[in-house]
Amino acid sequence: MTTVRAFLIELGKTLKLLARNRVAFFGLIVLVTLIFLSYIGPLIWPAETKSNLAAIYQGPSWQHPLGTDFQGQDNLRQVIHGGRVILEIAFITGILTTLIAVTLGSLSAFLGGAFDSVMTELINVWLTIPQFPLLAILATMLKVSDVWLLAIILALLDWPGLARQVRAQVLSLKQRDYVEAAITLDLGTPHIIFREIMPNMMSYIAISLIFAMTGAIYQQTGLVFLGLVPLSGANWGVMLSLAYNRGAIYTVDALGNVLAPVGAIALLQLSLVWLARGLEEVFNPRLRTSV
């Protein structure tokens, strides 16, 4: 019970700090709204199964706030149904990428020697490979239809850049005077890693996590749009791809069909970027304007 209470208190403090930065708090609200819409929305508004030929490519109206698509289905409803997969892939990829990068990057900086040399070379080689073409080839070869498989592939491609930055940060942080003081005070390696070094990188890691997420969103919708990942299920990328292939971009009335998924992707990205701005303040006490 006490741990739950302590956690809630910490969460409250963090939210309070976040609320100080209006932009970040707005980003958080938009993000939470998108998550709710994507997870609870489909329960309230079930997916349309039939096409409605009488209502193809309609502009916005009270009945269809974002218009309709080539089958006469409501765009807003499709946006609501298509968010879940995108969000899941973004979160899983972001967390996996960060985990791999932080683990390998800090190990490399801590162990040094041969491990560090091999790691640095691996990262350098990895970074020179053009990412998206490789991703496209991998996606076609592996016939990705599972969220987890796609997330793992994306994470495996995305970690080197962040790992290199984490390595550089740890190399610099482990030379600091307060780390030396912790050594002479015999506080132990776990204390030095988790209390002295990591907290100084948290804002950086959190922001990198968010950028890994935005990267994953682009890559995933890009793959779907190019048709390299099976067009199954509802997904903003699928919506965009279908709109494009069915010629929606040639009809003014179909504008809603193209703009709805694009707007949804942009809004999700924007909310993440806004949130990232405030996280810096949460983790870095020096940036808090008044305490």
Place this chain on the structure above:
Amino acid sequence: MPTPIITLKHVSRTFRVKRHLIKAVDDVSLSIGEGEIVCLVGESGCGKTTTGKMIAGLLAPSAGTIEFCDQAINQMARAAFRKYRLGVQMVHQDPYASLNPTQTIYDIIAAPLRHHKFTRAGADTRARARELLTLVDMTPPDDFLDKFPHQLSGGQRQRVSIARALTVNPSFIVADEAVSMVDVSIRIGLLNLLTRFRDQLGMSFLFITHDLALAKFFAWEGRIGVMYLGRLVELAPARDLIARPQHPYTQVLLSALPEADPQVTRNKPRIELRSMDVPSLMRLPTGCAFHPRCSKFIGNVCERVVPELTAAHGAHVACHLIKPGP
């Protein structure tokens, strides 16, 4: 002579920079007793900080041994090493870099107290933290405990850094330029604080500074060691070293020391150096490292033979001109 706490026996430390071997510290022998203050002075790059870090166990010597209470620290059993580890603490130069910016003052002080079980409950820890802050003249302590380092001034941070070193009840403190980054007006206060710990708690100090005036003030009761390019060139009780400097380098340092009275400073006899350039550590001069600059250079022997640190007139001096004596 009080019982020695830290003894350096022919300690050297070399660093490898690209293909060059750099002798940062070369054959330094020194013994510091209980409750004693020793100041190391010298120009930047003379190896004084490296010596301090070796004593604090942050760097291993490349040659020679360092002993803590007559036991070589690299051969200690686990329990003895732990005792040494906590017994010797360091106060860093830069108070802006020596405190973790993500921790509150309480976090910084409580971590060693809890980790080594000096205090048990949370309230106990807080009480001890308050006590320690009071000890370093940060009163009332509750005004400071929940602040972050960036909310304190340089002098206050340095006090926190001293309080942190005191958490584990050390018997020896290495103060590496501990007051050079704080305002001149609060230097004396900090130095008096350290002197008080020596008097009350019997702590010993190795005080590292580039400022001979500070060394003179702080080590008045103790000894001053002068380092030049990695070697100890003169080691003497502070009063003797100031009154009768024997090594030519010490004489130059003292003659360059500005006095508060400009009239006195202007009329001081200046010693002319043969060269104003400090030789590079990568290409150390042969023989006595000071010979290219020494005003009392006597030729051959200075260029060829490295002078040993020998007892002379109540001090230890490394110079061919000085005749060994009582």
